[in-house]
Amino acid sequence: MSFEDNVENNEIKDNDKNQNKSKSSGLIIGLIIAVGIAAFFAGMYFSNMDSDQISQEDLDDAIAKLELKMLQNRLPTNQPSEPIRISADDDPVIGNPDAPITIIEFSDFQCPFCARFHVQTLPLLLEEYIEQGKVKLVFRDFPIQSIHPNALPASVAAECANEQGQFKAMHDKLFDNQGQWSNQDTVDALAMFSQYATQIQLDQEMFDSCLDSGKYIEEIRNDLEDGRSYDVTGTPGFFVGNDEIGYVELKGAQPFESFKKIIDSQLEA
Numbered sequence: 001m002s003f004e005d006n007v008e009n010n011e012i013k014d015n016d017k018n019q020n021k022s023k024s025s026g027l028i029i030g031l032i033i034a035v036g037i038a039a040f041f042a043g044m045y046f047s048n049m050d051s052d053q054i055s056q057e058d059l060d061d062a063i064a065k066l067e068l069k070m071l072q073n074r075l076p077t078n079q080p081s082e083p084i085r086i087s088a089d090d091d092p093v094i095g096n097p098d099a100p101i102t103i104i105e106f107s108d109f110q111c112p113f114c115a116r117f118h119v120q121t122l123p124l125l126l127e128e129y130i131e132q133g134k135v136k137l138v139f140r141d142f143p144i145q146s147i148h149p150n151a152l153p154a155s156v157a158a159e160c161a162n163e164q165g166q167f168k169a170m171h172d173k174l175f176d177n178q179g180q181w182s183n184q185d186t187v188d189a190l191a192m193f194s195q196y197a198t199q200i201q202l203d204q205e206m207f208d209s210c211l212d213s214g215k216y217i218e219e220i221r222n223d224l225e226d227g228r229s230y231d232v233t234g235t236p237g238f239f240v241g242n243d244e245i246g247y248v249e250l251k252g253a254q255p256f257e258s259f260k261k262i263i264d265s266q267l268e269a
Contacts, residue, residue, distance in 0.1 A: 084247040086230060086239040088138040091223065092158070092167040094126075095136035101129070101266050102242055103137045103259070106227040108235040109155060109174045110148035110182050117236050117253040118175040124256040129263060139171065141223040142235050150182060150189045153211075155220045157193040160210035161202060169200040241266060 086104050103125070107114045122137075129135035139158075143151030154174050161170030173196040174181075181189040190211065197207040210216075227237065234251070240262045241247035248262050 084230075084239065084241075084249060085243070086241075086247045087226060089140065089223065089226065091138050091140045092162045092171075093136050093138055094168050094171075095130040096133045097136060099130070099133055099136040100242065101135045101240065101263055102247075103135060104140060104239040104247070105137060106140050106142040106223070106230075106232045106235060106237040108141075108143050108148055108151045109158065110151040110178065111144070111235040112178070113253040114236045115175045115178045118172075121253065121256050121259065125259060128260070134267060135263060139167070140227065141220040142227045142232060142237070143220065143224065144235065148182075150184065150186055152217070152220065153186060153190055153193065154181070156214060156216050157190075157196070157211055159216035159219065160207050161197065161200070163210060164202050164206065166200055166202055170196060173200065245269060 088102060088104055107117075125135065125137070130137060141155040141159075143155050145152055158167060158170045158174060161167055174193075177192075177196070181192045184192065193211060194204070194208055197211075198204060230239070236253060238250040238254070238259075239247035240250060240259065245266060248266075250258055250262070
């Protein structure tokens, strides 16, 4: 069964949640879930924002100012009386699986703010915490298909790369080249994902078979539903902590300092 057929089957099962696409276009038919989101928090993707009408410099400046203004009120000074409990499921891990602190990220590969986190904040987290074995990052899929039609197949591509132990390599390819595949027809985006698999030296036949089958759609659906149960309303969304002390939530592409303040306090606890 092809990727397109697999998605269509899921659309039939959940036709109260999904939107149809024209069959004659040859693109992937429908969505696994149409996420009804009116707006997102600062540093998250805004469904009603036309980013083409705002310069990147103005956008970054506005977000930075808003983040600085909100930071003091956003980070709790005390742990909540009832710690937040979040499941990491069995999703891909970046870093040492035994690291004491976990960042659980709900993310959308087509989301521009998720790419911003990847470019600006993740490298600092890698250098100071993840590569030191203090923190691991668990990546959970939250594709907002209603506004990002290529997010679901990108998530499947990353899961297929994870089968061969190359999740991070594909994760980096997808975010680094987001501008290349983001606005393509889905069939063309899928062809690009296959090229990325070649570039990171995956078993091509195994990857293409996995991608075409859409075998991870149910896994991605589970991530999406879990995120919604945790009140994730946009991307990226983060939960920082562990099962013992609970998790602190961070919404949006927060600066490194936001993560650092939480992680350092948890490591010292």
